[in-house]
Amino acid sequence: MIYVLVVAGYALVPVAGIALVVVARLRPAALAGLGELLGRVFVTRAARITLLLFVWWMGWHFLVG
Amino acid sequence: MAGSVSSNRPADAAGGPGGGHSDGSRAARAPRRGPGGTPSRGVQPGRGAGHQASLWLSTPWIAILLVTGVFHLYRGVPVDALVFLSAGAVLAIDTAVRHARGRRPGRGAVELRADRTLPRWFWAAAAAAVGALSLAVVVLAPASSTGIPAVVGLVGAAMLLVAWPDPPRPPGRPAPRVRRAAYWWAGVVFFLCIWELGTYFIDRFSPGGEARFPPLTDLLQPLFDSDSSRWFMTALWLVACGTLLRVVRRP
Numbered sequence: 001m002i003y004v005l006v007v008a009g010y011a012l013v014p015v016a017g018i019a020l021v022v023v024a025r026l027r028p029a030a031l032a033g034l035g036e037l038l039g040r041v042f043v044t045r046a047a048r049i050t051l052l053l054f055v056w057w058m059g060w061h062f063l064v065g
Numbered sequence: 066m067a068g069s070v071s072s073n074r075p076a077d078a079a080g081g082p083g084g085g086h087s088d089g090s091r092a093a094r095a096p097r098r099g100p101g102g103t104p105s106r107g108v109q110p111g112r113g114a115g116h117q118a119s120l121w122l123s124t125p126w127i128a129i130l131l132v133t134g135v136f137h138l139y140r141g142v143p144v145d146a147l148v149f150l151s152a153g154a155v156l157a158i159d160t161a162v163r164h165a166r167g168r169r170p171g172r173g174a175v176e177l178r179a180d181r182t183l184p185r186w187f188w189a190a191a192a193a194a195v196g197a198l199s200l201a202v203v204v205l206a207p208a209s210s211t212g213i214p215a216v217v218g219l220v221g222a223a224m225l226l227v228a229w230p231d232p233p234r235p236p237g238r239p240a241p242r243v244r245r246a247a248y249w250w251a252g253v254v255f256f257l258c259i260w261e262l263g264t265y266f267i268d269r270f271s272p273g274g275e276a277r278f279p280p281l282t283d284l285l286q287p288l289f290d291s292d293s294s295r296w297f298m299t300a301l302w303l304v305a306c307g308t309l310l311r312v313v314r315r316p
Binding site: 034036044058060 | 257306
């Protein structure tokens with residue numbers, strides 16, 4: 001039961017992400033898309049390097065580590 | 066609505082990046098025209114963020130890196146900790162130096178920076194070649210070989226090198242719709258972090274260990290280990306890397 005609950009919590013994350021993408025598509029005046037948001041966030045070097053490092057580290061973690 | 070209909074670019078929305086500038090700076094924000102009226106791809110005016118680092122915008126990201134590094138030390142993974150702590154230290158030094166440089170009179174306000182000179186197809190072809198080569202090595206090379214860590218390490222180094230130079234985008238106050246999206250996405254990522262940390266600590270300190278609280282790694286690792294799905298997960302990761310780089314270098 002606890003296992004299912006934990007997995008359900010993780011499953012909420014992609015579900016919420018997809019919901020945000022859909023809402024941004026349906027109501028672009030209310031919510032910016034992820035690409036637009038990242039384009040704004042990536043103006044800051046620290047943000048760019050941090051997010052890219054996390055994505056790279058995930059690949060390292062699963063493929064190598 | 067009008068801003069979103071005309072374009073998805075944040076600069077098009079009212080109050081978007083650049084929206085904080087006065088009307089008099091509109092001409093300065095317009096792209097330089099080359100021969101024939103086409104936007105010049107050689108040199109563009111850059112202002113602010115690229116040269117005078119914002120402490121307010123940079124510090125949270127550096128703190129995230131340092132906290133992650135310390136957590137990996139606590140978790141007993143010193144190599145991962147070294148990666149995050151080193152990145153945090155480098156970014157902290159870089160931010161401090163650029164911030165101090167920008168405060169000096171006459172420096173950091175407006176500079177010219179060289180834009181990319183290679184055609185777009187070159188970058189697309191290079192990314193496709195690197196992606197195909199990386200995918201082939203990761204899928205075909207034996208698990209214990211040095212090929213996989215070498216390729217994954219090179220992909221990371223290339224990503225960081227491409228992402229390091231500041232893109233020619235002016236800073237400014239983001240539109241409300243962009244800020245709203247930032248809050249929502251930050252909430253989703255924050256929830257994931259809290260959930261992962263919660264399961265980690267509950268699993269670590271649960272008495273007797275009768276209940277199982279799997280971390281995300283335990284749930285996803287089988288997809289990377291299985292021969293039938295390893296290629297797909299690797300391709301997914303490479304596509305994510307390429308997409309992020311595309312956003313980073315988008316003019």
